[in-house]
Amino acid sequence: xxxxxxxxxxxxxxxxxxxxxxxxxxxNSACEALLSLQREDGHWAFPLxxxxxxxxxYILLQHYLDEINDPLQQxxxxxxxxxxxxxxxxxxxxxxxxxxxxxSVKAYFALKAVGDSADALHMRxxxxxxxxxxxxxxxxxxxxxxxxxxxxxxxxxVPVMPVEIMHLPLWFPFHIYKVSYWSRTVIVPxxxxxxxxxxxxxxxxxxxxxxxxxxxxEVKEWPGNNTQSIWNPVFRWxxxxxxxxxxxxxxxxxxxxxxxxxDFVTARLNGDDGLGAIYPAMANAVMMYxxxxxxxxxxxxxxxxxxLEKLVLEEEGEAYCQPCLSPVWDTGxxxxxxxxxxxxxxxxxxxxxxxxxxxxxxxxxxxxxxxWRPKLRPGGWAFQYxxxxxxxxxxxxxxxMALDRxxxxxxxxxxxxxxxxxxxMQSKNGGWGAFDADNTYYYLNHIPFxxxxxxxxxxxxxxxxxxxxxxxxxxYRREHPAVAAAIEYLRREQEPEGCWFGRWGTNYIYxxxxxxxALNALGFDGRDPMVIRAVDWLLSKxxxxxxxxxxxxxxxxxxxxxxxxxxxSSQAAWALLGLMAVGEVDDPAVEKGIRYLTEMQEAEGLWxxxxxxxxxxxxxxxxRYHGYRALFPLWALARYRNLLKSNETPKVxxx
Numbered sequence: 001x002x003x004x005x006x007x008x009x010x011x012x013x014x015x016x017x018x019x020x021x022x023x024x025x026x027x028n029s030a031c032e033a034l035l036s037l038q039r040e041d042g043h044w045a046f047p048l049x050x051x052x053x054x055x056x057x058y059i060l061l062q063h064y065l066d067e068i069n070d071p072l073q074q075x076x077x078x079x080x081x082x083x084x085x086x087x088x089x090x091x092x093x094x095x096x097x098x099x100x101x102x103x104s105v106k107a108y109f110a111l112k113a114v115g116d117s118a119d120a121l122h123m124r125x126x127x128x129x130x131x132x133x134x135x136x137x138x139x140x141x142x143x144x145x146x147x148x149x150x151x152x153x154x155x156x157x158v159p160v161m162p163v164e165i166m167h168l169p170l171w172f173p174f175h176i177y178k179v180s181y182w183s184r185t186v187i188v189p190x191x192x193x194x195x196x197x198x199x200x201x202x203x204x205x206x207x208x209x210x211x212x213x214x215x216x217x218e219v220k221e222w223p224g225n226n227t228q229s230i231w232n233p234v235f236r237w238x239x240x241x242x243x244x245x246x247x248x249x250x251x252x253x254x255x256x257x258x259x260x261x262x263d264f265v266t267a268r269l270n271g272d273d274g275l276g277a278i279y280p281a282m283a284n285a286v287m288m289y290x291x292x293x294x295x296x297x298x299x300x301x302x303x304x305x306x307x308l309e310k311l312v313l314e315e316e317g318e319a320y321c322q323p324c325l326s327p328v329w330d331t332g333x334x335x336x337x338x339x340x341x342x343x344x345x346x347x348x349x350x351x352x353x354x355x356x357x358x359x360x361x362x363x364x365x366x367x368x369x370x371x372w373r374p375k376l377r378p379g380g381w382a383f384q385y386x387x388x389x390x391x392x393x394x395x396x397x398x399x400x401m402a403l404d405r406x407x408x409x410x411x412x413x414x415x416x417x418x419x420x421x422x423x424x425m426q427s428k429n430g431g432w433g434a435f436d437a438d439n440t441y442y443y444l445n446h447i448p449f450x451x452x453x454x455x456x457x458x459x460x461x462x463x464x465x466x467x468x469x470x471x472x473x474x475x476y477r478r479e480h481p482a483v484a485a486a487i488e489y490l491r492r493e494q495e496p497e498g499c500w501f502g503r504w505g506t507n508y509i510y511x512x513x514x515x516x517x518a519l520n521a522l523g524f525d526g527r528d529p530m531v532i533r534a535v536d537w538l539l540s541k542x543x544x545x546x547x548x549x550x551x552x553x554x555x556x557x558x559x560x561x562x563x564x565x566x567x568x569s570s571q572a573a574w575a576l577l578g579l580m581a582v583g584e585v586d587d588p589a590v591e592k593g594i595r596y597l598t599e600m601q602e603a604e605g606l607w608x609x610x611x612x613x614x615x616x617x618x619x620x621x622x623x624r625y626h627g628y629r630a631l632f633p634l635w636a637l638a639r640y641r642n643l644l645k646s647n648e649t650p651k652v653x654x655x
Contacts, residue, residue, distance in 0.1 A: 026601050031343065033606050034338070041356055042352030044353070045331075046630070048322045050624070051094065053106050057106060058283075059077075063113050065287075066202075076110075077115075090103070090104035090126055093612075094622040101136075102142070104130050108130065137153075137157075137212055145158050155197050159449045160239055163261060166188070166261050170371065182278060184276075185281035186284060198291040221448075236448065270388070273387060274307030286308065328385075329394075333398060334349075338350045354407070361418065362381065365378055365388040367390055367391060369391075369435065380421050394462075394466050396418050396421065398466065400474070403415055419471070419474060426482055432460075432486075433460065461515055466655065467486070494515075494533065499537045499561055502514065504614065507552070507555060508554060509548055515534065516578040519582070525582070525583065526584070548568075551563075552622050569607035576640065580636075585643045590640070608629070
């Protein structure tokens with residue numbers, strides 16, 4: 001049956017009105033849910049979950065100190081048993097992922113410490129999987145250190161990292177300021193432990209000899225992370241030289257290096273938010289003060305333990321330890337999503353959020369980044385409640401965009417200082433890293449200690465796009481030197497398929513969304529070849545259900561990009577926001593994606609809990625932001641509804 005032109009136009013208009021209405025209703029419900037989760041002082045803080053390693057390490061730390069909280073440990077054991085894979089019977093790095101030897105060894109060790117019998121079915125299955133993968137001797141360096149602290153393996157099984165490196169000058173090939181902030185805060189207290197080689201109290205005398213294919217005392221030195229690298233034989237030789245020389249280190253030099261490490265840690269204790277505000281650094285600080293015989297009631301011992309306890313999240317029947325807290329990131333994203341939603345309630349909520357954020361700008365502490373930018377004034381925001389030595393460029397850009405959208409006049413000084421800091425932290429290649437500038441000493445990723453390959457914080461496309469989007473929103477144009485350099489960096493970083501790497505979110509969907517937002521804010525349209533390739537790639541990755549989904553396997557070379565076992569609400573929202581940013585709102589794929597979000601929304605206005613859709617260290621450590629299901633779908637739905645309003649020409653924002 002044929003319709004007259006006017007009838008066809010009416011049908012299309014009715015379909016568009018219906019789509020807008022569905023998106024609007026869904027956005028309203030999501031908005032109510034998000035507003036109900038805001039804290040009284042204006043901020044949001046959603047749970048942040050890692051894999052099995054953090055709760056396992058927390059359990060083992062209590063056994064190391066002989067400070068065992070049995071009821072809490074039993075709850076953590078419930079959690080560890082629940083996330084054990086029913087497929088390979090070990091523990092993966094991300095939901096549904098492959099077996100990981102290091103995570104599995106730690107989880108098994110922790111469960112045995114809690115009291116699970118080695119003969120229990122789940123333990124027997126886990127042990128068989130670990131032995132099949134080569135046994136505990138195949139674990140990474142950090143797991144070997146954990147085993148050495150408990151006396152399971154000898155210290156020779158761990159690469160040498162002499163505490164005397166604290167005395168090295170900045171020009172030396174290795175220096176603590178040449179590695180990332182997270183590596184720095186983890187390594188410095190660990191250097192003291194590796195120098196003094198303490199032994200866990202381990203009151204229950206738990207051992208895991210059954211996880212080895214050779215006697216644990218015969219485990220040899222770690223060969224490094226890449227035997228094919230030209231650097232590997234060099235650093236293996238250095239490790240052997242240091243191992244031979246370490247017993248003869250002058251005592252005075254060693255003691256002064258230990259004191260220098262202690263001073264470094266103490267200056268960065270960060271109140272009860274902890275060293276670096278991340279669990280591994282905090283735990284190492286606790287053990288460092290313990291081995292140095294700081295009294296249990298001393299300020300240092302008390303504050304470091306208090307910081308750890310803030311990370312514990314107890315729920316009904318189970319518990320886990322978070323790797324860190326994410327209130328600034330959560331609050332900045334929530335403010336932006338609500339400003340897109342646009343209702344008066346949302347604006348009031350965003351106003352309270354921005355006030356909370358404004359008071360957390362770091363203006364008076366020159367952090368570790370100043371080692372390379374000594375004349376630059378501070379002006380950023382950290383990821384956590386407090387972490388003044390380590391502001392985050394990604395968070396800073398998000399907060400600035402929220403402040404600017406809400407009230408640029410009120411927050412003019414904060415925006416000015418943040419912009420100054422962001423511009424000053426641009427790396428020479430035109431991009432931005434997360435915490436440092438020009439942290440590109442790639443040879444250090446080949447030292448035996450760095451078998452995880454995540455020692456550095458180089459510029460990445462997603463963080464660079466966020467900073468570029470911020471500058472574009474503030475009125476910086478393509479001709480500005482910093483902007484021009486960043487655009488060229490992103491051109492070089494585009495993958496052959498058309499996508500961009502996502503360092504801090506999983507993965508190429510996240511990176512591509514981030515870059516397309518920035519390009520849109522700079523006035524790039526759909527005719528630019530860079531944009532065309534990115535749009536084509538995103539469209540090609542839409543799943544049959546209308547959503548998008550990508551799992552952590554895409555961080556391994558040769559694995560598919562933008563693909564996974566299931567769609568997720570946040571990844572669908574990233575893809576939709578990316579497509580809408582460059583004018584694809586009328587593409588049928590966008591309408592199909594919006595329908596996926598509206599159909600998958602649950603009764604309370606949120607979406608189901610997602611698998612791990614973020615990353616700490618690619619191929620090593622993955623994260624699950626519980627807030628993403630509340631933030632990004634709302635954002636995508638609100639923007640879609642707004643773009644379909646024919647009488648509205650939306651302002652271009654950087655995100």
